[in-house]
Amino acid sequence: MARLRWWRRDGHPVEPDSRPSRSPSGTEDRFRNLVELSPDGILVHGEGIVLYINPAGVRLWGAADPEELLGSSVLDLVGPEYREIVQERIAELKTGQRPGALEQQITRRDGTKVDIESSTVPITYEGRPAAEVVVRDISARKQQERDLLEQRDQLALYAEDMDRLHELSLRLTSHLELEGVLREVLAAAVALQNADMGVLMLSSAGQQDLYTVASIGFSDEYLDLAGRVAVGMGACGTAVAERRAVIVEDVESDPIFAPYVEAARLADYRSVFSCPLYGRSGEILGTLATYFRERHSPSEREVRLVELYARQAAQLIESARLFERTQQAVQARNEVLAIVSHDLRNPVHLISSCADLLRDPSLPEERRCQQIEIMRRSADRMNRLIQDLLDVSVIEARGLSLERSPVNAAGLVREACEMIGQIAGRKALRIDCDVPETLPEIHADRDRILQVFSNLIGNAVKFTAEGGRISLRAVDRGEEIEFSVTDTGPGIPEAHLEHVFDRFWQAKHTSRTGAGLGLAIARGIVEPHGGRIWVESEVGRGSTFYFTLPVPRNADR
Numbered sequence: 001m002a003r004l005r006w007w008r009r010d011g012h013p014v015e016p017d018s019r020p021s022r023s024p025s026g027t028e029d030r031f032r033n034l035v036e037l038s039p040d041g042i043l044v045h046g047e048g049i050v051l052y053i054n055p056a057g058v059r060l061w062g063a064a065d066p067e068e069l070l071g072s073s074v075l076d077l078v079g080p081e082y083r084e085i086v087q088e089r090i091a092e093l094k095t096g097q098r099p100g101a102l103e104q105q106i107t108r109r110d111g112t113k114v115d116i117e118s119s120t121v122p123i124t125y126e127g128r129p130a131a132e133v134v135v136r137d138i139s140a141r142k143q144q145e146r147d148l149l150e151q152r153d154q155l156a157l158y159a160e161d162m163d164r165l166h167e168l169s170l171r172l173t174s175h176l177e178l179e180g181v182l183r184e185v186l187a188a189a190v191a192l193q194n195a196d197m198g199v200l201m202l203s204s205a206g207q208q209d210l211y212t213v214a215s216i217g218f219s220d221e222y223l224d225l226a227g228r229v230a231v232g233m234g235a236c237g238t239a240v241a242e243r244r245a246v247i248v249e250d251v252e253s254d255p256i257f258a259p260y261v262e263a264a265r266l267a268d269y270r271s272v273f274s275c276p277l278y279g280r281s282g283e284i285l286g287t288l289a290t291y292f293r294e295r296h297s298p299s300e301r302e303v304r305l306v307e308l309y310a311r312q313a314a315q316l317i318e319s320a321r322l323f324e325r326t327q328q329a330v331q332a333r334n335e336v337l338a339i340v341s342h343d344l345r346n347p348v349h350l351i352s353s354c355a356d357l358l359r360d361p362s363l364p365e366e367r368r369c370q371q372i373e374i375m376r377r378s379a380d381r382m383n384r385l386i387q388d389l390l391d392v393s394v395i396e397a398r399g400l401s402l403e404r405s406p407v408n409a410a411g412l413v414r415e416a417c418e419m420i421g422q423i424a425g426r427k428a429l430r431i432d433c434d435v436p437e438t439l440p441e442i443h444a445d446r447d448r449i450l451q452v453f454s455n456l457i458g459n460a461v462k463f464t465a466e467g468g469r470i471s472l473r474a475v476d477r478g479e480e481i482e483f484s485v486t487d488t489g490p491g492i493p494e495a496h497l498e499h500v501f502d503r504f505w506q507a508k509h510t511s512r513t514g515a516g517l518g519l520a521i522a523r524g525i526v527e528p529h530g531g532r533i534w535v536e537s538e539v540g541r542g543s544t545f546y547f548t549l550p551v552p553r554n555a556d557r
Contacts, residue, residue, distance in 0.1 A: 347378035463489035
């Protein structure tokens, strides 16, 4: 190693005779050992040409031995963006200046970059002015700094996202009604992602499919095609079945969306992002889906933000549902009180009046029997109303308990036909019964089905004027039997047809001719049997109430 000249901190050389008196060879050996064993890279260059490099420097630059680097230009050992700065530092050394520490990147022999911090001091090397550069690898520190900066940026974005969610929450909580909450939840999700369209779907009672409760940007024609999907089908059905967010970047090529490609073309969208809505208990309420006309792949931040929003939205939907149920319960209580106060008051009054008359010992026997019959009929009316209220309560709470057994359908209909005369009393009505003897056997609760007939027939008798006609028919439809009760009453306006099976509907929409529970109870009996019930009516010409019951697969025909 060449003899080195010492320099003071202020840049002035130290005269040889001013240094401690030591053996030159001993000092140089010690200095050589320090340089060779240093963990930092030490490089000596003259006029920018590498004259010496220690083992740590060789390793730092990724060379096999010093010979690969000796004679190279220091400009070739740094990144292109730092070459001008290094040239300026070399020029400063020539004028006697001492450049400060510099953070930069060097280029290793394999082309990779390494973050370093370098310090340069002037020295004399082999009798000529030179520069000694101490190079320290600061890659770990720089990576930590980058990580901290990234974390800071992520925290800033997270804070921004939380602010947005807070603003959405304030807007959503201003709505209490379920329908308003559903609309606002969907509108916010579409705006949050700058999406072109969106749907909010809720799970059906049996969790077998999803139905649309709010939509943005879709036509009725599209909703007829894809407004209801089975769990496990499409983006929304898959999100529910697999309990995860589903991203379909291209509906044309993703097999998940194969059943709905035509619907997507009709609505002109290319990408879908569907996120499940979890209730507080973990139950999936439905999905929130956004649609994009162009291919779209949401970022991790967007996915996280939408998932957070979906969780918040689901809780708001649950709260709105609870509010709605509470309102319905209050309404039901008021309706029951109104029914009880009105429909029980008359028979109670009649019973009280009859009891007062019966206290008169001079009352003729014939009149006494009449009063007793009035009391009996009044008590029967009260009992029917109480039983109807109990049936409705059971249906809405947990469903009626059915005691099924094999039932002769033809015999059941004949018994229902006999019932018409009993219910009609002295009212002059024409009765038609069409009962094929070849009707197959059904598996049903006989007494409950007779209750359905009784309610439908009672409804028909009630609204059919003197001289009118009531018809009862049964038709074998293969897998089910279709029963019908037709009257020639005033008919039902079209706007009211969708409400006739609601409880208390008559009490709200027609003259007070009953509690309006019979049709609701009929539906509550037919549907648990696996059947359907509906009405067709024309104002001025009467109404026909239909219901079906399934025929067992092994029934004799």
